[in-house]
Amino acid sequence: MKSRYALLLMLPALFILAFVFIIPLFFLIAKSFQHFVPGTLFSPPGFTVENYVELISDPYYWSVYIRTLRISIISTLIILVVSYPLSIFLAKRSDKVRGFFLTLVILPMIGGAMIQTMGWFATLMRYGLFNSVLLELGIIERSINFLGSELGVIIGLVQAFLPMMVYPLTSSLLQIDKDVIDASKTLGAGRWTIFFRFTLPLTIPGVVAGSVLVFMACLTSFVTPSSLGQGKIQVFGTYAYQQAMQVMNWPHSSAFSIFFILLIGIATYLVGVAMKRLNRRSGS
Helix, strand or coil: CHHHHHHHHHHHHHHHHHHHHHHHHHHHHHHHCCCCCCCCCCCCCCCCCHHHHHHHHCHHHHHHHHHHHHHHHHHHHHHHHHHHHHHHHHHCCCHHHHHHHHHHHHHHHHCCHHHHHHHHHHHHCCCCHHHHHHHHHCCCCCCCCCCCCHHHHHHHHHHHHHHHHHHHHHHHHHCCCHHHHHHHHHCCCCHHHHHHHHHHHHCHHHHHHHHHHHHHHHHCCCHHHHHHCCCCCCCHHHHHHHHHHHCCCHHHHHHHHHHHHHHHHHHHHHHHHHHHHHHHHHHC
């Protein structure tokens, strides 16, 4: 009886999951094996693998995949490095102070990606705030064109997805027993020794959770690369949108998306295996 009641309670969530994710995914897979007819969204009956063959054989698509992965990995690493000191600072504060600062951290996400991106657009433009400050300090001799470059896209992604790393890291740091840190200080361990021997290994779950969230968000980001990239930085999100909504080549866009999902699935599996081995070593 309990299992039946549990199933009934899960039915609304399962229905939403199927309607929003599973059914569109099957539609995407079916569309990726159809022919493309320019000027129409309707494909003639028939089955083809030409879309996947083109993706595998043409180096251009691999360059888009590699650029997307490169930007996502660099952004995730920068966010991790920036978030750790901030998370340590927050973990040492009282509950009220920590709540106030965490609210400030997540506040930009409430406004949405478009507002953040437009703010960075005005800041990073050739005569914007960034270049003006660098010129006044004498760091550069002439303005740098951040817009339309990978650097500009990375700056936008780092700011946009920083909260996704801060929250898991702060939660992991709060779970560390303070007696362990105090005992290591009593035994003469220095600040860096404590960090690398105790703090970092004990916060691995938070690092992994935050890194996965940030990495996936960077991989599928569209607004930030599209606006700050100025159409010059082609990544997964911008190319898939271009093919589906501008060229109206849904079969190719579907195959491009499915192939990317497979690549990410393989990468996620490998990361999971690596983390299990790391947890076993740390546990032993």
